[in-house]
Amino acid sequence: MHHKRKAIQDLYPDELAHCYGCGKNNPDGHQLKTYLMGDETIAHFTPDEKFTAIPGSVYGGLVASLLDCHGTGSAAAFACLAENIDLENVAIIPIRCVTASLKVDFKVPTPMGKKLELKGKLRSIEGRKILVDMTLSAEGIVCATGEILAIKLKD
Numbered sequence: 001m002h003h004k005r006k007a008i009q010d011l012y013p014d015e016l017a018h019c020y021g022c023g024k025n026n027p028d029g030h031q032l033k034t035y036l037m038g039d040e041t042i043a044h045f046t047p048d049e050k051f052t053a054i055p056g057s058v059y060g061g062l063v064a065s066l067l068d069c070h071g072t073g074s075a076a077a078f079a080c081l082a083e084n085i086d087l088e089n090v091a092i093i094p095i096r097c098v099t100a101s102l103k104v105d106f107k108v109p110t111p112m113g114k115k116l117e118l119k120g121k122l123r124s125i126e127g128r129k130i131l132v133d134m135t136l137s138a139e140g141i142v143c144a145t146g147e148i149l150a151i152k153l154k155d
């Protein structure tokens with residue numbers, strides 16, 4: 001159902017859509033897509049074996065990368081919500097965020113080849129600082145949690 005909406009990353013302007021983790025204009029990248037659903041965000045990604053740590057599990061760098069891009073996308077979406085910007089009615093998202101700090105806790109090994117689900121919840125917005133709490137799970141089991149500090153860029 002949420003796929004009828006546009007992903008946050010698809011609302012980035014073309015010239016800023018080359019991020020390896022989430023840029024729609026990077027054919028070699030992960031092209032992660034974050035959707036705003038009510039007061040939380042969601043994204044999915046199914047890793048293949050080139051992202052192996054030990055056979056059967058995903059290397060931590062990919063987990064961090066997914067949390068990074070889901071986190072900045074979520075932060076931009078939550079900042080828009082807070083400013084009453086309706087993302088259904090914009091072609092380009094007017095708020096841009098970059099990661100200042102990312103914390104990842106690896107709880108259990110992330111299984112290879114399963115559909116991973118990322119969720120994000122806003123913790124706080126204080127001036128230009130947006131804090132988002134995230135989980136990354138596989139088949140309902142939380143494999144990692146993440147905490148991002150994203151900074152709203154000035155024009």
Ligand SMILES: CCCCCCCC/C=C\CCCCCCCC(=O)SCCNC(=O)CCNC(=O)[C@H](O)C(C)(C)COP(=O)(O)OP(=O)(O)OC[C@H]1O[C@@H](n2cnc3c(N)ncnc32)[C@H](O)[C@@H]1OP(=O)(O)O
Binds near residue numbers: 097
């Ligand atoms: C690669 C850069 C891209 C630039 C242009 C892109 C346009 C974006 C468009 C569409 C997005 C699409 C792309 C998705 C991106 C995917 C996610 C990534 O991987 S992003 C890459 C990794 N991140 C960086 O390379 C940031 C490098 N750092 C910086 O550029 C600066 O440090 C920046 C912008 C984050 C902050 O610099 P300040 O000069 O604007 O602001 P100050 O005053 O230093 O910080 C603001 C507040 O945040 C706190 N703060 C900053 N860094 C902190 C930290 N590490 N921990 C705790 N607090 C921190 C400060 O203490 C300050 O707080 P107080 O207002 O005084 O309360």
